Amino acid sequence: MFVIVVYDFNEKRVAKALKICRKYLHWVQNSVFEGEISQANYVKLKAELSRLIDPEEDSVVFYIFRTKRYSKREEMGLKKGGDENIL
Amino acid sequence: MFVIVVYDFNEKRVAKALKICRKYLHWVQNSVFEGEISQANYVKLKAELSRLIDPEEDSVVFYIFRTKRYSKREEMGLKKGGDENIL
Numbered sequence: 001m002f003v004i005v006v007y008d009f010n011e012k013r014v015a016k017a018l019k020i021c022r023k024y025l026h027w028v029q030n031s032v033f034e035g036e037i038s039q040a041n042y043v044k045l046k047a048e049l050s051r052l053i054d055p056e057e058d059s060v061v062f063y064i065f066r067t068k069r070y071s072k073r074e075e076m077g078l079k080k081g082g083d084e085n086i087l
Numbered sequence: 088m089f090v091i092v093v094y095d096f097n098e099k100r101v102a103k104a105l106k107i108c109r110k111y112l113h114w115v116q117n118s119v120f121e122g123e124i125s126q127a128n129y130v131k132l133k134a135e136l137s138r139l140i141d142p143e144e145d146s147v148v149f150y151i152f153r154t155k156r157y158s159k160r161e162e163m164g165l166k167k168g169g170d171e172n173i174l
Contacts, residue, residue: 001158004150006093008117008165029148030095031118050163059164061116063091071088071153076137077146078095 003042004063005033013052020048028073030080090129091150092120100139107135115160117167 008031009017018027024045025033037045049060095118096104105114111132112120124132136147
C-alpha cells in the first residue's frame with residue numbers, strides 16, 4: 001500500500017519523529033513523508049510514533065491508498081526533502 | 088478532482104494561509120487540508136497562496152487525485168481540524 005504521513009510534533013520530539021518516519025518512508029518536504037509500505041511496517045511505524053507522541057501537543061495524519069500512486073504532486077516554495085525524494 | 092494540501096508557513100503568514108485554504112478545502116488537522124475542488128478553484132487557490140508565500144521560508148505540497156477519495160485516513164494525537172472536517 002501507499003501512504004502519506006503528515007506530522008506536527010513539538011520541537012523537543014521532532015528530530016526523533018523524523019528519524020522514525022525516514023526508516024519507513026521517503027521524506028517529501030518539511031513534515032510530509034510518503035512511500036510504499038507493507039502492512040507489517042505500517043503497524044511498526046505507527047507503534048514507534050505512538051510511543052513518541054505526546055497526544056496533548058503533537059499530531060500525525062496518515063493517508064492510506066490501495067493504489068500505488070497519487071496522480072500528481074505539486075510543490076510551492078521551500079524544498080526541505082533532501083535528495084532521497086528523487087525516486 | 089480531490090486534493091490534499093499540506094503547508095508550512097512562517098507564523099507571520101500562517102493565519103492568512105489558513106484562511107485561504109479554508110475557502111476552498113476542509114481543514115483536517117494542523118496544516119493539512121483536503122477536499123473536492125474544481126480545476127478553476129484549484130488554480131485560484133494556488134494563485135492566492137503564491138501571492139502570500141515567501142519562497143525562502145514557507146512551503147506547500149499539493150497532492151492531486153483523479154479518484155474521489157483516498158482509501159482511509161487515520162489520525163494520532165491532537166485534533167485541530169474543527170467541526171468542519173466531519174463531512
